[in-house]
Amino acid sequence: MPRTATGANAAADAETADAATVSATVSAVREAVGAVTDPELRRPLGELDMIHAVAVADGVASVGILLTIAGCPMAQRIERDVHDAAAGVRGIREVHVDVGVMDDDQRAALTAKLRGGRPTAANPFTADSLTRVIAVTSGKGGVGKSSVTANLAIALANRGLRVGLIDADVHGFSIPGLVGLVDPDGRIQRPTRVEDLALPPVAYGVKTISIGMFLKPGAEDTAVPWRGPMLHRTLEQFLGEVYFGDLDLLLIDMPPGTGDAAISVGHLLPHAEVLVVTTPQRAAASVAVRSGQLALQLGQRLLGVVETMAPAAMPDGSVFEPFGSGGGEAVAARLSTPDDAVRVIASIPFSTALRSGGDEGLPVVAEHPADPAARAFAELAATLSVRARGLAGIRLPLAVA
Template sequence: MTENRPAGHIEAQIYDRLSRVIDPELGRSVTDLGMIAAIDAVPTANAGADGNRYDVTVHVELTVPGCPLSETITNQINGAIASYPDATLVPHIEVGAMSRDKLDTLVADLKAERRQNPFNKPDTKTRIFAIASGKGGVGKSSVTANLAATFAALGYSTAAIDADIYGFSLPKLFGVTTQPTNLNGMLMPVTAWGVKLISIGMFAGADRAILWRGPRLQRSLEQFLSDVWWGEPDVLLLDLAPGTGDMAISVAQALPNAELVVVTTPQPSASDVAVRSGLVALQVPMKVRGVVENMSYYEHNGERLEIFGRGGGERVSAQLTSALGYDVPLLATLPLVPEVREVGESGRPAVLTPEGALASTTVATEFTRLARRLMAL
């Protein structure tokens, strides 16, 4: 027979187990965040012969009323209680919201801990890849979305910023229709397909034309970096606007450790312009990590049809290697696959199955190789 445990001992043991339950948005344990207001354990009325059965009530205070991740958190709490080995525990979760004063204190502590753009710390573990192109229409945003989804599916903690303020598209590509949660001025990124996302397209009024000039563009990026709680992702991707305008310069200033990935298509009209987006590295402290050639070929009845010509990625790679004085490799040649557009427009990156795993397709295989090669460089 299992030795009876006093209620106080059980409450302490449950609290210890709950310290391993992580809030999905803030990346901290629910105990560290002060979300566990109280734990009450009392013997049940029908405890049985050994009396080793308890009703356990956990009082949970979420950061905001109606938190979209409430069910996820309560399921994790139930799992932690159910795993207790020394007694039979019957869990009851009572969910409420933090008081304004308690939330103010929590947000102030989090902001004081971070203080500034978290990706500029010299000891940051985050690899930052800025996805750039010389012109629109080459599939830069599609590459960003599928690469981010691939990183997440491979087990990397992944975040993405839609830095194309005028032509934002990541919310649609990830099927996001909700707004970020606002914790007293600190935003929680929206998570979709395992990727933490932020985009101007998530906010009210974003369906109207955006007429911003340089200083406001720069401020938008600073807010995305400093006013959003990112935690410590392994990978951060930025979907840049085409060309070499204000946002590319702002990224270089705000994230000098960012690595540029240039996207092109095979035809000369695209590759010639793509070189210019890579040459921005001559003027700002960013390293060009490599080139991705998108829409390289179309597979038809076992034959590769080069619809847009050939050699664009190799031309960009060679010219940037010569101009920058270091190797800028051609990292990947991605096929032209209609499913990338069709599935992407439905709100799911084409590299993923409906269940969120990596698909067994050519495009998923190519993106997996690209992701692993980037992390190995």
Template sequence: MSESAIKRALDKVIDPELRLPITDLDMVEIVENNVTVKLTVAGCPAAQRIEADVRAAVAEFESTVTMSVMNQTERDALKAKLRNGKAPRQNPFDTDTLTRVYLVGSGKGGVGKSSVTANLAVALADKGFRVGLVDADIFGFSIPGQLGIKDKPTRVDEMILPPVAFDVKVISIGMFLDDNKPVAWRGPMLHRAIEQFLCDVYWGDLDFLLIDMPPGTGDVAISLGQLLPTAKTIVVTTPQLAAAEVAERSGAVGLQTGQSILGVIENMSWLVQPDGSRLEIFGSGGAEDVAARLTTLSGSPVPVLGQIPLSIPLREGSDAGNPIVLSDPADPAASAIGEIALKISQDKIGLAGKKLRVSL
């Protein structure tokens, strides 16, 4: 059997963490009918899946498959290839990034910011975009649970490979803690953790990066503002006017660090009654109010991106790690999130501060 036919079969095997064909990653050696697969590190969570996919791909050739691990030189070569010419630990989301970056903040906790962010990320990935999600809610991380992620990130030396769920690359402080212990970190440690999330994680080329911000207007918001100069802010609020006042402040902090505001999302807007009428449990007008105030503050129009109703399936999906946009797309909350994702996907990347790529 020709080595090139075996290689063509293996071109279809995708590394689940790096999202690239294992043949492009120099993870495969083919000598006659013997295939050796070299994993990046021993015991990586993706090992079993890669082995099963390789065996399935070469079954028709009856090749022997041996699993092995890269040596340091091979790992260094792979890391250099993944960095695509960039220096180690360089921030891939600096001014000349082509990734559209959004900071999702709320001011007040418990308004559903994490559920909305997780579902938006999954909805964008479902539309075919390459999406990354950073859970920067250092004190209340809930994204891994909402997306059913139990794996820890694989480390290839200093490079961190993010787990992938529903086609979204996800990183959260919760993945680095043992036994879910609470985090009590000072500002510089927080800054370092956030910087590591952006610079040491292998994101590859992304269309969108969403950041689930911690509630309030603290150190993390300022660090992210500095590290993500092209980011835009999305503010999540409930219809309650008291929540809206706090939400306005989270948009205002973004303005101070130079971020523009994409818009405001209202969550928990109403509950649809059995007779089809809407019960406005938390009142009404919160998002309109925040949008109007932020329009005045920023001097440019801040729209309401959408209103998401209360939904029992949304809450159940979040608890079970099954985002509603995929598990129950006909649910009114899921379709509202889908429409907001569509608006985000139509947003144009800001060109401010960007070097134009000119080809002659």
């Protein structure tokens, strides 16, 4: 009976077409949700094997996601982003997101993938990595070193670079406060732990880690009696056990002076380049010079001097010089050698917006980009981005024919 056969064929064709449409929609949903970025890991969920099921029926998408840990602080955001990504796919009118948690094997597979084959706790920022490491140092405390490090890191991230920031100023850690990683009760945001990896909180696009994030809650104001070996071990852990992923730049906020931390960074990251921060006050110059000289002794390269709290132009045309002028040039001149001229590569003017923004966790670069200090940071970031990822010291796989 040809008519019936034709009808049956048509029904079968329609079914095949429907199945093809559903399968195309499933693929489209899988692609859309797989492209959602994990806010901490900064990689797509699909690549992290966090999408474990996708189904579509009658325009309703059901998406199963697996979080790395129970109570993941980013759970709601990930769920919302996945929902929105699936809802944006043509033909989807409703989305259900089922949130689960990885089992031990899945988590172990993820951390192995994140380590990219490196052994546990190995420092990925060795001389042959592509990440450029910049240590920010100063002779004495209170000259504005942490403010420079935090704002420079954000200015670099604003240029689209992947930036990490280690607060190694163990006695006077201030980076979490400067970049808004402290809640109104004074609690510092903590890294999420996945197996033996710590995922650094992200502030204004910068992956940030600080010793303050590992102190007992409520003990943030307690003095920490760090001894040299402990400090060295902590820095080693920051480098090996914190998941920064691929970075263009890693900035390190050093403790002031020429103590154990400077020596440890010199040993752990001998290829680090060093920025010396000073004020325009000439009396402060000699201590700043000593921290630069230590970097040279440790075989590190001096990138230049950053003068902060520098003379600022006032609206009436006068110049406000709270710390005088000339300190930066004096430090640069004393660190220069006949073979290597050290320059003042930035002058950050005294800025009320920078100071008050630092107190409130609202960095001037992000919150007041037109402020002269913010503009000076943007220019410094532009200068440093000329060679964002380091090639110096890298063994290129070239063979002589």
